[in-house]
Amino acid sequence: MTQNQLKQAVAQAALEEIRDDLHKDSIVGVGTGSTANFFIEELARLKMDIDGAVASSEATAERLRAHGIPVYDLNAAGILDVYVDGADEINARLQMIKGGGAALTREKIVAACSNKFICIADESKQVEVLGDFPLPVEVLPMARSHVGRELVKLGADPQWRENVKTDNGNWIIDCYNFLLDDPLKLETRINDIAGVVCNGIFAQRPADVLLLGCPEGVKRLIAK
Ligand SMILES: O=C[C@H](O)[C@H](O)[C@H](O)COP(=O)(O)O
Numbered sequence: 001m002t003q004n005q006l007k008q009a010v011a012q013a014a015l016e017e018i019r020d021d022l023h024k025d026s027i028v029g030v031g032t033g034s035t036a037n038f039f040i041e042e043l044a045r046l047k048m049d050i051d052g053a054v055a056s057s058e059a060t061a062e063r064l065r066a067h068g069i070p071v072y073d074l075n076a077a078g079i080l081d082v083y084v085d086g087a088d089e090i091n092a093r094l095q096m097i098k099g100g101g102a103a104l105t106r107e108k109i110v111a112a113c114s115n116k117f118i119c120i121a122d123e124s125k126q127v128e129v130l131g132d133f134p135l136p137v138e139v140l141p142m143a144r145s146h147v148g149r150e151l152v153k154l155g156a157d158p159q160w161r162e163n164v165k166t167d168n169g170n171w172i173i174d175c176y177n178f179l180l181d182d183p184l185k186l187e188t189r190i191n192d193i194a195g196v197v198c199n200g201i202f203a204q205r206p207a208d209v210l211l212l213g214c215p216e217g218v219k220r221l222i223a224k
Pocket residue numbers: 031032033034035036085086087088097098099100101102103104107
């Protein structure tokens with residue numbers, strides 16, 4: 001199976017996972033990225049049976065609208081029953097690195113407002129220890145150099161993702177060679193640096209369910 005076929009399989013599995021709980025008032029949280037895009041295709045099949053969606057990025061909002069799915073502001077939607085999104089890396093505790101597509105901040109906010117976070121990923125995203133994928137950190141532009149220096153002190157090799165501006169008008173620093181043996185602690189520590197808006201460690205709010213696409217089928221995993 002190709003990687004795209006695995007992504008499509010987990011997107012279909014996510015829809016099956018939530019289908020029975022959907023109703024006319026349902027507003028579904030939808031993530032960002034190539035795997036989430038497959039989920040949008042699936043969700044569009046049920047658009048007449050739901051109220052709409054909350055998007056974790058402008059790109060996702062545009063794609064949802066193009067499929068005729070109404071997009072709600074998170075403040076109007078309130079607490080969501082479910083959020084479906086991909087990941088760049090995920091471990092056995094269902095802690096993740098996210099933000100390869102620069103959408104980490106809005107993703108983290110929508111995840112925080114959701115009762116259930118379903119992560120959909122192909123098997124290449126499953127790792128024992130997070131950190132091979134460079135950790136994205138969203139920063140206020142004026143704080144880029146300061147945050148970079150502080151990240152070096154924490155042991156990272158930070159690199160500015162030039163020519164990328166987030167949906168919030170900020171910049172991204174990618175951290176290479178970070179030791180992520182305690183994701184929860186590092187998530188908090190990075191957030192404490194002045195000028196950091198958000199970092200791509202999702203440990204305070206891990207996923208609740210992982211639907212992992214493998215050649216032998218979709219595995220349903222919960223946190224160990
Ligand atoms: O900022 C982007 C998001 O965190 C994505 O969920 C993540 O990068 C995974 O994207 P993809 O499904 O394209 O691998």
